[in-house]
Amino acid sequence: MVAEIDYFEKSKVFFKEGDVSATLESYKKVIEHLHNQKEHKLEIIEFLTKIRKYCQENNLIIEEATVLRALGRTHSKFKNHIEGLKFSYQALKIQKKLGKKQDVAESLGFLAEDLEVSGNYDECIKIFNEASEIFKDLGNLRKVKEIEKEITRLKAFSETIIEDEYLMNKFHVDKY
Numbered sequence: 001m002v003a004e005i006d007y008f009e010k011s012k013v014f015f016k017e018g019d020v021s022a023t024l025e026s027y028k029k030v031i032e033h034l035h036n037q038k039e040h041k042l043e044i045i046e047f048l049t050k051i052r053k054y055c056q057e058n059n060l061i062i063e064e065a066t067v068l069r070a071l072g073r074t075h076s077k078f079k080n081h082i083e084g085l086k087f088s089y090q091a092l093k094i095q096k097k098l099g100k101k102q103d104v105a106e107s108l109g110f111l112a113e114d115l116e117v118s119g120n121y122d123e124c125i126k127i128f129n130e131a132s133e134i135f136k137d138l139g140n141l142r143k144v145k146e147i148e149k150e151i152t153r154l155k156a157f158s159e160t161i162i163e164d165e166y167l168m169n170k171f172h173v174d175k176y
Helices: 002-016 020-033 038-057 061-077 081-098 101-118 121-138 141-170
Strands: none
Touching (some): 002 038, 038 061, 061 081, 081 101, 101 141, 121 141
């Protein structure tokens, strides 16, 4: 808990000094250490919203995309997956428009992780495949292997669910 608050305080200092890039870099560490700290949720979301507004007012498009991705990740950490997906899609749209391949691939990976919660495994696998292709083009084979593991896990899990549903229907489980 102390670690994420320290990182969060550093992020706020960087923002007060007008260093948006350092703010966002520092905030990445906040996301890594957010373990559902609901008591700081509102303050953190308000802080990111303020940074986003600053980016919009100052035409900082790349930074705005980073803030949107941070908002998406933060909402997901706080188990607000619908809001998280909304912000993640907005970030991805900007990053694709800017041609930021590394950012697009990372965002796709985060988006796929968030989509898993919804149970839409086919879409999740499709997005992971898209991220994998970009990482392959960028030469990041470690990331490609990580994604392949996730895809294999998701396919196995999805097959298990389908088999379970088939058996439940066949034997009329949960019909009464």
